[in-house]
Amino acid sequence: MEKSLPLHLLHVNISAIIINRSHAIFHFIAILFLIHYRLSFFFRSPETSTTPTLPWLLIFFSELLLSLSWLLSQSYRWRPVYRTVFPERLPEDDELPGIDVFVCTADPNKEPTVEVMNTVISALAMDYPPEKLHVYLSDDAGSDATLRCMKEAWNFATYWVPFRRKYGIGTGCPEVYLSSSEVDIGEFKDSEFKAEKENIEQKYEVMKQRVMEIVQHRDVVALNTYSRDHPSIIEVINEYPQEEMQQVKMPQFVYVSREKRPSHHHNFKAGALNVLLRVSTAMSNSPYILVLDCDMYCNDPTSARQAMCFYCDPQTSPSIAFVQFPQTFRNISEDDIYDSEIRSIFKIYWHGLDGVGGTVLSGCNFYIKREALLGNFSKEEDPMALKTLVEDHKPNSITHGESSRMLLEKANELASCSYENQTAWGSEVGFMYFSVVEDYFTGFTLHRKGWKSVYLCPKRPQFLGTSTTNFHESSVQWTRWRAGIIQVAISRFCPLICGPLNMSWVHLMCYSGLALEPLMHCLSLWGFALIPQLCLFNGIPLYPKVSDPNFNIFSIIFVSAISKSLHEIVVASGGELRIWRNEWRIWMMRAITCCTYGSLDAVLDKLGMKEASFLPTNKVNDDEQSKLYEKGVFDFRAATMFVAPLVTVILVNIAALVGHFVRVLVVDDDGDGYWEAMVGQMFLSFYILVSNYAVLEGMVIRRDKAIIPLSVTLLSAVFSVFILLVGSAILC
Numbered sequence: 001m002e003k004s005l006p007l008h009l010l011h012v013n014i015s016a017i018i019i020n021r022s023h024a025i026f027h028f029i030a031i032l033f034l035i036h037y038r039l040s041f042f043f044r045s046p047e048t049s050t051t052p053t054l055p056w057l058l059i060f061f062s063e064l065l066l067s068l069s070w071l072l073s074q075s076y077r078w079r080p081v082y083r084t085v086f087p088e089r090l091p092e093d094d095e096l097p098g099i100d101v102f103v104c105t106a107d108p109n110k111e112p113t114v115e116v117m118n119t120v121i122s123a124l125a126m127d128y129p130p131e132k133l134h135v136y137l138s139d140d141a142g143s144d145a146t147l148r149c150m151k152e153a154w155n156f157a158t159y160w161v162p163f164r165r166k167y168g169i170g171t172g173c174p175e176v177y178l179s180s181s182e183v184d185i186g187e188f189k190d191s192e193f194k195a196e197k198e199n200i201e202q203k204y205e206v207m208k209q210r211v212m213e214i215v216q217h218r219d220v221v222a223l224n225t226y227s228r229d230h231p232s233i234i235e236v237i238n239e240y241p242q243e244e245m246q247q248v249k250m251p252q253f254v255y256v257s258r259e260k261r262p263s264h265h266h267n268f269k270a271g272a273l274n275v276l277l278r279v280s281t282a283m284s285n286s287p288y289i290l291v292l293d294c295d296m297y298c299n300d301p302t303s304a305r306q307a308m309c310f311y312c313d314p315q316t317s318p319s320i321a322f323v324q325f326p327q328t329f330r331n332i333s334e335d336d337i338y339d340s341e342i343r344s345i346f347k348i349y350w351h352g353l354d355g356v357g358g359t360v361l362s363g364c365n366f367y368i369k370r371e372a373l374l375g376n377f378s379k380e381e382d383p384m385a386l387k388t389l390v391e392d393h394k395p396n397s398i399t400h401g402e403s404s405r406m407l408l409e410k411a412n413e414l415a416s417c418s419y420e421n422q423t424a425w426g427s428e429v430g431f432m433y434f435s436v437v438e439d440y441f442t443g444f445t446l447h448r449k450g451w452k453s454v455y456l457c458p459k460r461p462q463f464l465g466t467s468t469t470n471f472h473e474s475s476v477q478w479t480r481w482r483a484g485i486i487q488v489a490i491s492r493f494c495p496l497i498c499g500p501l502n503m504s505w506v507h508l509m510c511y512s513g514l515a516l517e518p519l520m521h522c523l524s525l526w527g528f529a530l531i532p533q534l535c536l537f538n539g540i541p542l543y544p545k546v547s548d549p550n551f552n553i554f555s556i557i558f559v560s561a562i563s564k565s566l567h568e569i570v571v572a573s574g575g576e577l578r579i580w581r582n583e584w585r586i587w588m589m590r591a592i593t594c595c596t597y598g599s600l601d602a603v604l605d606k607l608g609m610k611e612a613s614f615l616p617t618n619k620v621n622d623d624e625q626s627k628l629y630e631k632g633v634f635d636f637r638a639a640t641m642f643v644a645p646l647v648t649v650i651l652v653n654i655a656a657l658v659g660h661f662v663r664v665l666v667v668d669d670d671g672d673g674y675w676e677a678m679v680g681q682m683f684l685s686f687y688i689l690v691s692n693y694a695v696l697e698g699m700v701i702r703r704d705k706a707i708i709p710l711s712v713t714l715l716s717a718v719f720s721v722f723i724l725l726v727g728s729a730i731l732c
């Protein structure tokens with residue numbers, strides 16, 4: 001009886017569909033009116049119009065681009081769905097499939113070792129049969145200190161894992177459990193629990209102490225060179241004797257550091273994941289793989305069982321390549337001025353993609369099918385003998401003695417940097433190398449092959465990580481993401497031209513929207529930030545007079561766009577009004593900084609003039625920076641390249657408004673309705689200044705350490721004078 005009950009359910013969000021589609025129709029009609037208005041300009045007699053053609057064309061182009069981006073983004077809103085699972089209906093433990101967990105770390109200076117250890121420990125502590133769980137850590141730095149710390153982590157885990165299991169502790173991460181005062185009081189007040197908890201606390205402190213010593217003695221200079229040039233190191237950690245013999249069944253834990261040589265491109269995270277993919281094929285060969293970033297710990301130990309609800313269902317399992325959980329972060333402040341939560345992606349877009357074919361692969365927190373990554377590869381002739389590895393291998397063959405030595409030898413060969421030479425790794429097999437956003441492109445490749453994916457977003461965050469919470473770091477990260485996406489957009493893989501293959505057209509529209517968004521946003525927002533302002537400065541109207549009925553088209557589009565986003569943030573996802581303001585603001589800022597630089601990076605990469613790079617983000621907590629973020633104050637101590645464009649835009653907008661008022665005062669209104677004709681542009685400038693008041697504040701009002709330096713303001717002033725002079729000469 002139990003068996004016939006479903007393991008998972010799909011709920012279609014009907015009310016969202018009705019609202020989204022009716023709004024889309026309404027907004028679309030308004031855009032058609034706008035296009036009609038702009039086009040009719042070209043059929044007017046030249047005498048009746050005072051506006052030159054070029055600015056008109058440019059603003060029309062900006063409007064068209066933003067409208068196209070809006071149109072593509074309707075695909076994410078076409079059929080939003082959400083899912084529920086029933087892990088209690090899963091088959092018995094011994095029938096569950098095996099899981100290999102991959103954790104990646106790359107730079108011990110930027111990725112605190114204790115955090116990496118906590119992630120590994122939380123994975124070892126997952127609520128899953130231990131003999132079916134294998135955890136692999138990829139250390140791209142090949143740091144001996146990290147390896148030693150992992151042995152400490154393993155040692156501590158042999159106490160933590162049984163403790164967590166025995167008392168059903170709700171989180172797998174010891175740091176979180178031990179630093180939180182509210183967890184599990186009440187239920188376990190008995191002395192046995194208290195004693196055991198104290199023991200765990202003590203063991204954790206000892207571990208941290210040892211780790212600190214190891215880390216302090218690290219030779220940072222030597223490590224930096226070594227991390228780029230070292231042989232492969234693979235160790236099965238649980239082969240080492242434990243402090244005290246414990247009769248605990250533990251998952252397997254393997255440390256892997258692939259070989260790295262300056263002469264070989266290491267392909268960043270995708271390269272690391274592919275090595276883990278091969279090494280794990282030789283060792284445990286579990287059919288499913290969970291990928292985690294080093295700072296993304298398993299908050300809820302039940303995620304594996306939740307994901308298995310899809311894979312244990314014979315009806316859905318054959319077509320699903322991966323089950324994606326959202327990235328959720330523990331360091332998000334109430335204001336979240338940099339949208340570090342990436343709200344729209346995980347709360348809106350991914351639900352929409354799930355409804356039309358499958359969510360995009362999102363870097364970590366996904367359970368992926370090994371078969372989907374290896375494809376038919378394992379069955380084909382493979383010059384490098386992966387074939388024998390995949391087919392002849394019996395999982396769990398790591399024992400002591402000769403066979404184990406041979407296995408490790410084989411694994412080292414698989415982790416060598418020449419292994420992939422002349423193979424399909426990274427182009428057809430495994431994680432894709434083509435773009436620095438390996439996740440987006442790998443997911444796209446799988447969907448193109450006809451695989452599906454699902455998005456599971458339970459109330460309780462399954463994984464928790466640290467997000468970038470300062471302006472510089474998040475700008476660097478966004479520039480990388482934008483660059484990686486535009487690499488795809490301007491290549492033969494551009495979703496718009498590479499054909500739907502096995503995807504639905506709405507799904508393809510989603511991918512196209514994501515791929516083209518950065519380009520469309522940066523071009524159109526630069527247009528909106530400069531063209532109407534230059535015209536305002538020179539007294540040239542670009543919008544209809546207020547008394548002209550056509551003015552309503554623009555007001556309606558503006559109000560409609562704002563109300564929709566307000567509805568999505570405030571009503572549908574329960575956010576506050578200021579979250580809406582902050583998102584809107586950071587979107588504008590990123591369009592003219594990160595999107596622009598990302599596009600440039602991608603274009604230069606395509607021309608062979610600059611290689612795309614993936615610098616890991618800094619995960620070391622800086623108290624001062626965190627405080628500013630908590631208070632919702634912009635930290636402008638960022639590279640000039642990220643601040644100067646913002647200041648330049650602000651200055652041009654101020655100049656336009658001032659220029660306009662001077663003109664009105666000096667040149668008398670000739671009764672031609674000049675004032676009326678400029679209302680649209682005045683409003684736009686005013687709106688940009690009000691929305692980006694934080695930049696003005698950083699320029700002239702604030703008096704702290706994180707303000708915009710005078711030198712940057714002066715440099716931007718030079719830029720804006722240049723733009724005003726040259727722009728006016730060209731446009732008017």
Ligand SMILES: O=c1ccn([C@@H]2O[C@H](COP(=O)(O)OP(=O)(O)O[C@H]3O[C@H](CO)[C@@H](O)[C@H](O)[C@H]3O)[C@@H](O)[C@H]2O)c(=O)[nH]1
Pocket residue numbers: 104105106107111138140267268269272292293294295362363364436437438439477480481614615616617618
């Ligand atoms: O050469 C590298 C570079 C990075 N990493 C690891 O990749 C992970 C993600 O790097 P991070 O610096 O945290 O970058 P983020 O921008 O935060 O990563 C986001 O964006 C990436 C794609 O750009 C995705 O892979 C990630 O999952 C996603 O969280 C970390 O565990 C790194 O240790 C490597 O293993 N090798």
Ligand SMILES: [Mn+2]
Pocket residue numbers: 293295466617
């Ligand atoms: Mn990260």
